[in-house]
Amino acid sequence: MKTIATKIFIAVFVMCLASAPVVHGKGDDFNSVVKMIEEFYNVKHVGIPFLAKAGMKVATTAARIKGGTARRLAEAGSIKLAVFEDQKFNGDFAKFRSSLNQALHATWMPLIQTLSAAGEEQTYIFLRDAGDKTNVLVVTIDERDATVVQVTLSQKNLALLLKDPEGTGKAITEEATLIDQE
Amino acid sequence: MKSTFNTSLITLLLIVAPALVAKAQDTRIQMSSLDHLAAKASQTVDVNVDERLMKLAARLFSDKDEDEREVKKLIEGLKGIYVKSFEFETEGQFGAADLEPIRAQLRGAGWTRMVNVVSKKEGNVEVYLQFAGEMINGLAVLHTDDKELTVVNIVGPVNLDKLAELEGQMGIPDLGIESPKPKKKTNEQ
Numbered sequence: 001m002k003t004i005a006t007k008i009f010i011a012v013f014v015m016c017l018a019s020a021p022v023v024h025g026k027g028d029d030f031n032s033v034v035k036m037i038e039e040f041y042n043v044k045h046v047g048i049p050f051l052a053k054a055g056m057k058v059a060t061t062a063a064r065i066k067g068g069t070a071r072r073l074a075e076a077g078s079i080k081l082a083v084f085e086d087q088k089f090n091g092d093f094a095k096f097r098s099s100l101n102q103a104l105h106a107t108w109m110p111l112i113q114t115l116s117a118a119g120e121e122q123t124y125i126f127l128r129d130a131g132d133k134t135n136v137l138v139v140t141i142d143e144r145d146a147t148v149v150q151v152t153l154s155q156k157n158l159a160l161l162l163k164d165p166e167g168t169g170k171a172i173t174e175e176a177t178l179i180d181q182e
Numbered sequence: 183m184k185s186t187f188n189t190s191l192i193t194l195l196l197i198v199a200p201a202l203v204a205k206a207q208d209t210r211i212q213m214s215s216l217d218h219l220a221a222k223a224s225q226t227v228d229v230n231v232d233e234r235l236m237k238l239a240a241r242l243f244s245d246k247d248e249d250e251r252e253v254k255k256l257i258e259g260l261k262g263i264y265v266k267s268f269e270f271e272t273e274g275q276f277g278a279a280d281l282e283p284i285r286a287q288l289r290g291a292g293w294t295r296m297v298n299v300v301s302k303k304e305g306n307v308e309v310y311l312q313f314a315g316e317m318i319n320g321l322a323v324l325h326t327d328d329k330e331l332t333v334v335n336i337v338g339p340v341n342l343d344k345l346a347e348l349e350g351q352m353g354i355p356d357l358g359i360e361s362p363k364p365k366k367k368t369n370e371q
Contacts, residue, residue, distance in 0.1 A: 093220075094217075094220060094221060109230070109232060109234065109235060110228075110230050111229070111230065111231065111235070111353075112227070112228065112229045112230075112353055113226075113227075113228040114225070114226060114227045114228070115220055115223070115225070115226040116224060116225045116226070117224050117225075127235065129234075129238075134238075155241075155242045156242075156244075158238070158242055159239070159242040159243050159244070159250065162231070162235065162238075162239045162242065162352060163243075163250075163253060163351055163352065164351075165229065165352070165353045166227075166353070
């Protein structure tokens with residue numbers, strides 16, 4: 001009798017464990033998303049050092065990130081940025097969205113997702129708890145360009161993001177990729 | 183024997199607990215049936231502020247700042263805000279069949295359509311509250327226009343005054359809800 005009850009308990013316990021969400025390592029998600037975009041759309045991102053060397057328009061991003069305007073929102077030194085420039089982003093956006101959500105759902109919370117004109121413009125904002133701060137991952141994709149930004153926000157700036165998710169999300173991307181007009 | 187009883191009790195709890203959790207989340211409207219409309223829409227917005235984020239937000243908004251204090255007061259006790267919104271270039275991109283899965287949920291137990299709600303927004307705005315006795319457990323708004331469809335679902339203790347104040351915050355669109363009169367009518371389609 002005892003054996004049967006124990007077996008049932010173990011079986012139920014194992015089932016519960018099996019149905020629990022798998023927690024992935026925190027460090028790799030930014031790179032995974034960049035790689036996912038590369039594979040899904042068959043494109044290549046350009047790193048900041050390369051941009052700086054090539055003197056491309058986003059080159060000033062690096063300077064901005066290290067100590068410029070982006071710090072208004074992000075914590076110093078917390079920004080990860082990948083830029084895809086002037087490439088074709090053709091593909092089933094619904095499928096991409098589904099893959100992205102699937103890949104991140106275990107550790108990131110989707111806050112807001114906007115799609116426009118049959119996927120020509122896509123914006124995804126995910127949040128992840130990082131102790132007394134919060135990681136924010138913003139993915140924007142349009143017909144020719146895409147950006148993946150991960151920043152760490154202080155509580156004050158997270159409050160701004162939660163109050164106006166769309167506006168603050170755009171501000172994070174714009175500040176991280178700001179073209180120097182001066 | 184006692185050990186067998188304890189084991190059986192734990193087993194029972196493990197089986198029953200998920201059902202109890204599901205029951206507590208009944209005011210959450212499942213909106214994934216609308217996802218296929220994204221392919222036809224010129225603009226799709228999907229907002230998910232779940233209980234974890236609501237708690238976080240309530241903690242983050244400052245009591246010192248007047249604006250933040252107001253928002254904090256509004257969201258206290260809420261368990262989630264979910265919004266799905268579609269804009270279309272042309273008319274006729276969605277119909278009653280698309281909305282039926284949402285309406286079917288709103289015909290469920292506890293949901294009551296508020297018939298005296300006025301909105302400044304064009305089109306048809308339907309507001310539903312879920313009552314548990316005198317307590318409000320959740321709110322749903324269904325806004326349809328020729329080229330627009332929006333579903334807002336707020337989980338937790340909320341009223342229409344609160345909704346009007348939350349418009350434009352936390353991803354909730356401007357629905358133009360005006361202060362309601364204190365009348366309600368049982369759900370009918």
